Amino acid sequence: MKTIEKLSTGIFRKKILEMTAYQVAEADGFIKLDAMENPYGWPNDLTDEWLNTLRTCEINRYPDPDARQLNNKLRAMNQIPTELGVLLGNGSDEIIQLLLMALTPHATVMAPDPSFVMYKQISDGLDLNFHAIPLQANNFALDLPCFLKAIEEIKPKVIFLAYPNNPTGNLFNASEIREILNHAPGLVIIDEAYAPFTDATFMTEILHFNNLLVMRTVSKLGLAGLRLGYLVGQNEIINQLNKIRLPYNINVLTQISTLFALSNYAIFKQQTQLICQERTTLTQELKKMPQLEVFPSDANFILFRVLNHSASGLFTFLKEQQVLIKSLANHKTPLTNCLRVTVGKAEENQAFLTALSQYFIVVDHTD
Numbered sequence: 001m002k003t004i005e006k007l008s009t010g011i012f013r014k015k016i017l018e019m020t021a022y023q024v025a026e027a028d029g030f031i032k033l034d035a036m037e038n039p040y041g042w043p044n045d046l047t048d049e050w051l052n053t054l055r056t057c058e059i060n061r062y063p064d065p066d067a068r069q070l071n072n073k074l075r076a077m078n079q080i081p082t083e084l085g086v087l088l089g090n091g092s093d094e095i096i097q098l099l100l101m102a103l104t105p106h107a108t109v110m111a112p113d114p115s116f117v118m119y120k121q122i123s124d125g126l127d128l129n130f131h132a133i134p135l136q137a138n139n140f141a142l143d144l145p146c147f148l149k150a151i152e153e154i155k156p157k158v159i160f161l162a163y164p165n166n167p168t169g170n171l172f173n174a175s176e177i178r179e180i181l182n183h184a185p186g187l188v189i190i191d192e193a194y195a196p197f198t199d200a201t202f203m204t205e206i207l208h209f210n211n212l213l214v215m216r217t218v219s220k221l222g223l224a225g226l227r228l229g230y231l232v233g234q235n236e237i238i239n240q241l242n243k244i245r246l247p248y249n250i251n252v253l254t255q256i257s258t259l260f261a262l263s264n265y266a267i268f269k270q271q272t273q274l275i276c277q278e279r280t281t282l283t284q285e286l287k288k289m290p291q292l293e294v295f296p297s298d299a300n301f302i303l304f305r306v307l308n309h310s311a312s313g314l315f316t317f318l319k320e321q322q323v324l325i326k327s328l329a330n331h332k333t334p335l336t337n338c339l340r341v342t343v344g345k346a347e348e349n350q351a352f353l354t355a356l357s358q359y360f361i362v363v364d365h366t367d
């Protein structure tokens with residue numbers, strides 16, 4: 001009998017054999033500030049109303065393959081004109097995958113570094129040529145001359161720009177993005193996953209740039225469990241991608257539940273405003289700590305660098321206090337010794353801040 005390792009060699013692509021799976025931390029029992037989720041639930045009456053709508057749901061039947069009601073709702077909410085198409089995905093992760101699957105073999109894909117890890121992860125899995133262009137180390141802004149030079153040389157089929165960017169939290173300069181749109185020979189995807197926490201958007205510019213596509217998700221709004229993302233762009237592009245989308249990729253529970261949730265948008269408006277207020281408070285509190293360098297954020301998380309102490313040590317200490325954040329401590333420059341915390345409820349943020357202060361008291365005392 002062949003060993004398990006031998007079994008996959010020669011069958012799967014080399015790049016896949018070399019890859020490591022996307023890691024999701026075990027979070028049971030933790031104050032969960034690692035995944036940019038909305039920490040708030042719904043009031044009981046709204047939950048009851050939602051459960052009542054689910055009664056109408058025929059789970060013995062396949063869902064509407066085009067999720068037309070949901071698609072129309074998203075069009076109306078975002079004032080998307082009929083000249084543009086909307087593709088729905090099982091999270092924006094699936095949309096990234098669909099888009100990259102459609103490219104010519106070994107096509108080049110470009111994104112800033114650091115940025116959302118799935119751009120590279122999915123490109124690698126599909127044997128595409130992924131090019132990371134470093135952001136400016138001091139403020140995580142785009143290095144425009146470097147970006148334009150790389151576009152000229154590499155001629156990427158697709159460029160991803162997360163706006164605001166993950167894990168840095170900043171918005172890139174909009175006129176620099178327009179420069180990129182003007183110079184890009186292929187498609188430019190503006191990934192607006194964190195749209196609920198900023199007014200900045202490229203949604204209104206899609207008609208001005210026919211190579212621009214805007215991607216959104218309902219995950220950060222407060223519906224991460226439903227897995228729904230959408231891509232808006234020229235019908236010509238969306239129609240091509242629809243050919244390789246699996247027919248029933250948006251399940252019936254997601255269709256009904258998202259439609260219901262978006263029809264009660266006021267609750268999310270309230271919650272996201274609260275998150276933005278908490279972001280301000282948390283940023284101010286973190287900035288009071290001399291051991292940290294705190295970066296400005298237009299998203300629902302904050303990136304900070306630990307100065308003269310070990311970020312890994314702090315991350316482990318926080319975990320021992322049942323506070324889970326995201327460690328970027330092992331990443332290379334410009335993320336050296338950085339951690340990322342998602343903005344939670346006031347009491348969760350306070351528990352995080354208390355644990356953080358305790359750590360510095362303990363280590364500074366033992367030093």
Ligand SMILES: Cc1ncc(COP(=O)(O)O)c(C=O)c1O
Binds near residue numbers: 090219
């Ligand atoms: C920039 C960015 N895009 C997309 C996603 C994935 O979103 P979804 O939950 O819709 O797959 C994330 C998740 O963290 C993200 O940070």
